[in-house]
Amino acid sequence: MIDAYLARLDAELDVPRRARMRILAEVRDHLEEGGAVEAFGDPRELAAQFHEQLASAKARRAGAHTALLMVLLAAGLAAAAFPVGIVIFFAAQLAAVSGGLGFARWLRYRGGVPPDRLADIYRANGLAVACVAAVAVAQSGVIGAVLFAASVATAISVARARARARVVPARVPTEDAVDDIAAILPLGPVRTLGSALRARPWLVAAGFAAACGVALALQHGLVEGGVELGWRQLLAALVIASIEAVAVIVCFAAFGQMLGVRRPDRV
Amino acid sequence: MRPEALKGHLDALLLAVVAREPAHGYAILERLRERSGGAFDLPEGTIYPALHRLEEAGLLKSSWAPGATRRRRVYEVTAKGRRALGSGRTEWREFSRAIEAVLA
Numbered sequence A: 001m002i003d004a005y006l007a008r009l010d011a012e013l014d015v016p017r018r019a020r021m022r023i024l025a026e027v028r029d030h031l032e033e034g035g036a037v038e039a040f041g042d043p044r045e046l047a048a049q050f051h052e053q054l055a056s057a058k059a060r061r062a063g064a065h066t067a068l069l070m071v072l073l074a075a076g077l078a079a080a081a082f083p084v085g086i087v088i089f090f091a092a093q094l095a096a097v098s099g100g101l102g103f104a105r106w107l108r109y110r111g112g113v114p115p116d117r118l119a120d121i122y123r124a125n126g127l128a129v130a131c132v133a134a135v136a137v138a139q140s141g142v143i144g145a146v147l148f149a150a151s152v153a154t155a156i157s158v159a160r161a162r163a164r165a166r167v168v169p170a171r172v173p174t175e176d177a178v179d180d181i182a183a184i185l186p187l188g189p190v191r192t193l194g195s196a197l198r199a200r201p202w203l204v205a206a207g208f209a210a211a212c213g214v215a216l217a218l219q220h221g222l223v224e225g226g227v228e229l230g231w232r233q234l235l236a237a238l239v240i241a242s243i244e245a246v247a248v249i250v251c252f253a254a255f256g257q258m259l260g261v262r263r264p265d266r267v
Numbered sequence B: 001m002r003p004e005a006l007k008g009h010l011d012a013l014l015l016a017v018v019a020r021e022p023a024h025g026y027a028i029l030e031r032l033r034e035r036s037g038g039a040f041d042l043p044e045g046t047i048y049p050a051l052h053r054l055e056e057a058g059l060l061k062s063s064w065a066p067g068a069t070r071r072r073r074v075y076e077v078t079a080k081g082r083r084a085l086g087s088g089r090t091e092w093r094e095f096s097r098a099i100e101a102v103l104a
Helices: A001-012 A017-033 A043-079 A086-108 A116-137 A141-165 A177-184 A188-199 A201-225 A231-255 B010-020 B025-035 B044-056 B079-103
Strands: B059-066 B069-079
Touching: A001 A017, A001 A043, A017 A043, A017 B025, A017 B044, A043 A086, A043 A116, A043 A141, A043 B044, A086 A116, A086 A177, A086 A231, A116 A141, A141 B044, A177 A188, A188 A201, A201 A231, B010 B025, B010 B044, B010 B059, B010 B069, B010 B079, B025 B044, B025 B069, B044 B059, B069 B079
Parallel strands: none
Antiparallel strands: B059 B069
């Protein structure tokens, strides 16, 4: 009876060999100690619980690796004296947003990742890694090589997390990026902004894009012309603000749903 | 008590049992039953994914120990696990006091 139960559990488990051996040994020990096979639970349901636990562990590990990669990106950019270049500039911003979201989820789900959020996590981390790789290629040199090697190593970790998550049946997520940020920063303005984002996503995104554009234009103006700006500097600032704002909106459209920032069904 | 009623509390219960003395899975389940007066009667296999999750979170650690007839995986609580148990106890007391106040 015990052997038959273990054979059924073995057939249901889709886990690495080492984990499989451990699980089967622990279950055998339990049943031979006096546990009842009938009371142990359906092997399929038990296997599903192990799959969720392993997927959560891999997602957490990939989250930690991505957080380290983001630290490396910041250090690399600082060491290169914040190089100028359109690829580096936009890829670094997108890496900061997606990596930041991945980090928020890593902080939030310290006790375990719910199955419906696994995809949100590997997507955010995956996009962050891809962006860091783009920065690495554009940067080249020693810093670029180090960033690229770290990106490849992190990509392997994220790919493993994705493979584990795929063993768990897909579920519709009940929460979004606003919930993640509010969980670690339970502040009134975060909730207010989050509610606005859910109610009018495009309007809030447009406002945010405009704010980013203005902030960048101001920073550019101060660096280039100080307080006395000529019309050339103003024109340049306007062009920069427009490019940044359009880039933010395009990224929101392209990656908003993928990152769990924009959920049309969540109001 | 239905297993669903334990959802959300199982981790703290397992930590509380293991915090008293390191134990293997079957002994943990037996102690859980004893200390609850038999009220917690969940599918026995359920505790293993939970124990693995707690270990992954650094709240428990485990190792193989030789038994009379076979090796067994013995779990013990870590310092982080003891801190988590302390927080869990406080949260539970606040929660149960609030429920009691409403139901009384």
